[in-house]
Amino acid sequence: MLRLLERIGRGTATAVAALGALLALGAAETGAQGKPPAPLHLEGSAAPMPWARYKGWNKATWDTYNTLAQRDLTKPAGKEIEIKGSIDGDAKKGKDLSFSRARGGGCLSCHVMGPETLELPGNVGPDLSEIGKQGRTDQWLYNYVYDPRVYNAESSMPPWGAHGLYTEAEIRDIVAFLKSLATPATYKNALDDPTKRPLPVEDRDGLDPFVNPAAERIDPGEKLFAAVGRAGKACATCHGDAKKTFAEWANTMPRWEPRLKRMLGVEEFVYRHARATTGESYLMQSAENTDLSVFLRFVVHGKATRVDTTSAEAKASLERARVLSTVKVGQLNFACVDCHTPEKGALKWIRGQYLGEPKGQITHFPNWRTSRNEVWDIRKRLQWCNVQVRANELPPDAPEYADLEFYLTVASQGMPWEAPNIRH
Amino acid sequence: MAADVKPRIKAPATAKKGETFEIKTLVTHEMESGQRKDADGKTIPRKIINAFHCKLNGREVFSAKIEPAVAANPYLSFFVRAEESGTYEFTWVDDDGSLYKAEHKIAVS
Numbered sequence: 001m002l003r004l005l006e007r008i009g010r011g012t013a014t015a016v017a018a019l020g021a022l023l024a025l026g027a028a029e030t031g032a033q034g035k036p037p038a039p040l041h042l043e044g045s046a047a048p049m050p051w052a053r054y055k056g057w058n059k060a061t062w063d064t065y066n067t068l069a070q071r072d073l074t075k076p077a078g079k080e081i082e083i084k085g086s087i088d089g090d091a092k093k094g095k096d097l098s099f100s101r102a103r104g105g106g107c108l109s110c111h112v113m114g115p116e117t118l119e120l121p122g123n124v125g126p127d128l129s130e131i132g133k134q135g136r137t138d139q140w141l142y143n144y145v146y147d148p149r150v151y152n153a154e155s156s157m158p159p160w161g162a163h164g165l166y167t168e169a170e171i172r173d174i175v176a177f178l179k180s181l182a183t184p185a186t187y188k189n190a191l192d193d194p195t196k197r198p199l200p201v202e203d204r205d206g207l208d209p210f211v212n213p214a215a216e217r218i219d220p221g222e223k224l225f226a227a228v229g230r231a232g233k234a235c236a237t238c239h240g241d242a243k244k245t246f247a248e249w250a251n252t253m254p255r256w257e258p259r260l261k262r263m264l265g266v267e268e269f270v271y272r273h274a275r276a277t278t279g280e281s282y283l284m285q286s287a288e289n290t291d292l293s294v295f296l297r298f299v300v301h302g303k304a305t306r307v308d309t310t311s312a313e314a315k316a317s318l319e320r321a322r323v324l325s326t327v328k329v330g331q332l333n334f335a336c337v338d339c340h341t342p343e344k345g346a347l348k349w350i351r352g353q354y355l356g357e358p359k360g361q362i363t364h365f366p367n368w369r370t371s372r373n374e375v376w377d378i379r380k381r382l383q384w385c386n387v388q389v390r391a392n393e394l395p396p397d398a399p400e401y402a403d404l405e406f407y408l409t410v411a412s413q414g415m416p417w418e419a420p421n422i423r424h
Numbered sequence: 425m426a427a428d429v430k431p432r433i434k435a436p437a438t439a440k441k442g443e444t445f446e447i448k449t450l451v452t453h454e455m456e457s458g459q460r461k462d463a464d465g466k467t468i469p470r471k472i473i474n475a476f477h478c479k480l481n482g483r484e485v486f487s488a489k490i491e492p493a494v495a496a497n498p499y500l501s502f503f504v505r506a507e508e509s510g511t512y513e514f515t516w517v518d519d520d521g522s523l524y525k526a527e528h529k530i531a532v533s
Binding site: 219 | 428430432434448450452
C-alpha cells in the first residue's frame with residue numbers, strides 16, 4: 001500500500017486506476033499506520049470449497065475424533081478396567097505387534113524394548129527394556145496400553161484400545177510381551193541408541209536448483225507477479241519491483257486482518273488481494289498461489305522474521321494458538337505439544353525422525369518435500385500433521401491454522417527466512 | 425512448454441590440464457512419459473527430452489539417450505578430463521524437435 005500511495009503522489013495513470021478500484025471496494029477503514037488497507041476480496045473461502053483432501057493422501061476420515069476446529073468429539077477416558085487373575089497372552093505375538101510399523105507405528109516408535117529391539121527405536125516414551133521386573137500389575141499394564149488417560153490425563157501415548165487401534169486380545173498379547181522384558185537393550189552402534197544418535201544437520205543451499213527443486217519455482221512466481229490479470233493489471237503495475245517493494249513484507253506476515261477478523265498469512269493474502277486487484281483467482285494450494293508464495297518468500301531470503309506481537313489482536317491470537325496446541329485431536333489423540341515441546345516429545349526421536357521444537361519450524365516454508373515430490377506451504381504441512389495423527393484436516397484458510405502459523409512465526413521471531421527450502 | 429524450459433550448468437570456470445572434473449546439468453521439463461491417462465481416460469501424449477549432447481569446441485565429449493522412465497527436470501552429471509580451454513555446448517533434444525541449448529566457458533592451464 002505504501003508503494004501505491006507513493007505512486008498516487010506522483011499522479012501516474014495506473015495509480016489513479018488503482019485508486020479507483022480501491023474506492024470502488026469501499027475501503028474506508030485505515031490501517032495501523034493510517035494507510036488505507038490493501039484491497040481484499042472478503043467474500044467466501046480462499047481455498048477450493050467444499051474442501052476435499054489431496055489426491056494421493058490417506059482417504060480415511062475420523063469423524064468421531066476431535067479436530068482443531070471441533071474439539072468435543074473425542075469420547076473421554078472410561079473407568080479403569082478390572083483384570084481378574086494374571087494375563088496369559090502370547091508374548092511372541094505381542095512382540096510382533098509391538099515391533100510392527102503396520103499398526104499405528106508400533107511401540108518402537110517411542111520406546112526401546114529390550115535386547116531384541118529393532119533398528120532406530122525412538123525415545124519419546126520411557127525405555128521399557130526392564131518393565132517386566134518393575135512390579136507393575138497386569139491390570140496396570142493392560143490399562144496403560146488400553147487407555148493411559150485412566151492413570152495420566154496428560155499422557156502423550158494414544159489410547160490404543162479405547163480408540164480401536166488394537167483389540168483386547170492383542171493388548172493381552174502385548175502385556176504378555178511387556179512382562180517378559182527384563183534385560184537392558186544392547187545396541188549394534190551409536191545410530192541405534194536414541195540417546196547417542198547424531199542429531200540431524202540441515203545445511204543444504206535452498207536457493208540452488210541443483211539441490212532444491214523448489215528453487216525452480218522462483219522464476220515462475222516472478223513471472224506471475226508481472227503477468228497482467230483479467231482486470232488489466234499485474235501485481236507489478238502497483239508494486240513495481242517486488243525485490244524492492246516486498247523486501248520487508250513476507251517476513252512480517254501473518255498479521256491481523258480486521259475485515260476478516262483473523263490472522264492473514266501470505267497465501268491467503270495473495271488470493272484475496274489478487275482477486276480484488278488484478279482479477280485473478282489464485283486459490284490457496286493452486287500452483288499459482290504456491291509459486292507466488294515461493295517468490296514473495298524468496299525476496300525476503302535472509303531477512304529476520306519480525307511479526308507484530310504487541311497488538312491486542314496478536315496477543316489474543318497467540319493465546320488461541322496456545323490453547324489449540326494442547327488440544328488432543330484424531331484417533332491417535334495427539335496434541336501439538338505432545339511431539340513439539342521439549343517438556344514432552346520435542347528434541348527426541350520418533351523412530352528415526354527427530355522431533356523439532358516450534359522455534360525454526362516455519363522459516364523454511366514453502367519447501368520441497370522429498371517424500372512427496374512437491375512444494376508445500378505451511379498450511380499444507382499443518383494439514384499433513386492432522387492427517388498423520390488421524391484427525392480430519394481443516395481447509396487451508398481455516399482460522400485455526402492461521403493462529404498456529406502466527407504462533408510458529410513468533411517462535412521464530414528474529415530468525416532469518418530461508419525459503420524456498422527442502423525438507424523430508 | 426518450450427518457454428518454460430530452463431537449462432542450468434554447474435561446472436568450474438578453470439581447471440588444470442589433465443584434471444578430471446564434474447559437470448552438472450539440469451533442465452526444467454515435464455518429461456511426460458506417454459504412459460499416463462488424463463481424467464477422461466485418454467492417453468496423454470509422450471513429450472520428453474530424448475537426447476542430450478555435450479560438445480567442447482565442436483567435438484562431442486558426452487552424450488546420452490534419454491528414455492520415458494526418466495523423471496521430470498532431468499539432472500545429468502558426468503566427469504570430463506580437462507584437455508583444452510574453450511566452450512562447452514550443451515544441447516537437449518525434445519520430442520517435438522525443439523533444441524534447448526546452454527554454454528559454459530572453461531580456461532585450462
